[in-house]
Amino acid sequence: MGRNLSTKKRINIGQAFGLFFLLFLSYYELTPLSESDTFFFPSLFLFSLFYIGHHRRMLPLAWHNALMNWLHPIVVRIRAFHIWQIRGIVPPVLNDKPCTCKNCRETFTGNFCPRCGQSRYTPRYVLKGIVGNVLRTIFRVDGKFAHTLLELLYRPGHMMRDFIQGRRINYTLPLAMVFLMTAFYMLTAQLIVPEIREKKEEETSKPNEMPLTKTEGLQQTILRLEQEKAETDDPIEQKSLGITIRSMEKALAEVQRQDSIAGTPQSDNELDDILSIPFLKKAEAAIESVPFLSNVWSLMRKWGHGNKAFHILLTLPLLAIATRWAFYRRKKPDTFNLMEHIFIQAYIATQILLISTLVVPFNGTAHVDDLYEVPFGFIFLLFCWDYRQLYLCTWWRSFWKTLLMFIYCLLIIIALATVGVLLLFLAEGTTNLSL
Known part of the structure; x- marks a missing residue:
């Protein structure tokens, strides 16, 4: 890593001035934070800093080596987290010991009963697990909803690729x-x-008054x-x-x-103005002449509004x-x-x-x-x-x-x-x- 770093050129004055200028614009845009509607300059500053840091040497070699030695534990954990992001949830190891299903009394080997589908791990309800049971009851919805939300927070792209490639059970x-x-x-x-x-x-309370x-x-x-x-x-x-x-x-x-x-x-007046065009007005009249189509059209307008x-x-x-x-x-x-x-x-x-x-x-x-x-x-x-x-x-x-x-x-x-x-x-x- 040190040899690759030594081959990089140092950051030049123009690049350093550009970074400081973007940092100044970012500070001006984010101050005060409550009035900032966009994060254009902060985003541009971060990407420019990442790009220049990847192609140029921004610190002296000794400072860089000392900083990397100090950050080594954090870097190792970040790499482990990155591997965990790509891998996702690994299916549990298949249990080859025989088990009797508590639901249908079928004897089987594996993690789930082949007759009714119930898991072999069906523990008793105890008082110390009441908090977890309440949280799972409220937030699981169908058992997959909370899991999908969690993966959208820390590995969204990998989760989407897994879903498209066929890993959809979770x-x-x-x-x-x-x-x-x-x-x-x-x-x-x-x-x-x-x-x-x-x-x-x-x-x-006042639907008809204007x-x-x-x-x-x-x-x-x-x-x-x-x-x-x-x-x-x-x-x-x-x-x-x-x-x-x-x-x-x-x-x-x-x-x-x-x-x-x-x-x-938004009121329906804008939609009425659009539908007041003669061509569209005739089309709407033709739809309303058929009772079924008229009901469907009215339902779609109410639902879409x-x-x-x-x-x-x-x-x-x-x-x-x-x-x-x-x-x-x-x-x-x-x-x-x-x-x-x-x-x-x-x-x-x-x-x-x-x-x-x-x-x-x-x-x-x-x-x-x-x-x-x-x-x-x-x-x-x-x-x-x-x-x-x-x-x-x-x-x-x-x-x-x-x-x-x-x-x-x-x-x-x-x-x-x-x-x-x-x-x-x-x-x-x-x-x-x-x-």
Whole structure:
């Protein structure tokens, strides 16, 4: 290791200045931490530091050897953990001693009864194991759910590759994981953030009334007070109006914060505006003329409106196609097909939902109208980590492939939006000609 290190060139002034500049931008972006929406510069600093440290010698040789000797126990444990990540759970050793099943009284050898499937290890319930039994009863769901969540926290890419390659007995299906974790996230958000529950109760108590929202009322009041302040010449009255305006602005900021916490539910007016296009209006009328199709269409509209899991599922094909394009190789066949990529994206969505659920109690906020609670920069790092384990590649290659994947997603969205606009113009032009 020392000989390889001695062959590396020292870090030059330009690289050191670039690292310090990125560190300064990272500090500026993260200060204060509560106002930071992205982690772009910290992520770029970490990847640049890792890349330069891999190709250049940043410390003198004696300092590096002393540091590595001091970190040797930690490095050994990190390597052991890495091997454990790749290996995963090893099946238990097959027991060849004869055993009588306590359920069906069948005599067998092995770990499970071939007649009824019950394990040979069926201990009695004792009082000292009550805590473990309660936790398993609450969090296991079907016996695989908690195990899948744990592996998504420390070996997500290896777990996805194991599932795709056929090791599926210990894991819950990916699409089911998305729905279950969405339900857990919404339940946690309503328990931790009372504004969400209160806002929903207010909306359900007055379904037919359309009053001004608190935000709109406060904004109109502020505009009226500013107009009165501009019209008056009395300095005392101007000062009092200024104090009132500042207090109203603080109240407006608090209301907007609560709206961002609870999420302002989108009304069906936007969907009605889209369906008011003559071509789509005729299509909807044709669907509603058939009772069965009308009921299905109404059910789909109600289910899709405000359904977080449905919105996440819509993003899975987009991310799957972009990931397949980003990791495509001409000389090597595709490692995963499109359906397998969709399942992989479902597991990644479950991982992000799990982290969002864990973050809500610490944040005290929950943006239920957004796809995820965590910022985009953190999601980008999660994708890099998952792809590095999934494709067994380096951090640098995973970083650029993830960046390429998001660029492909943006291009696909732009292409779909362009095609949609052209089709709408074409449909409107055809309808006008027919009229």
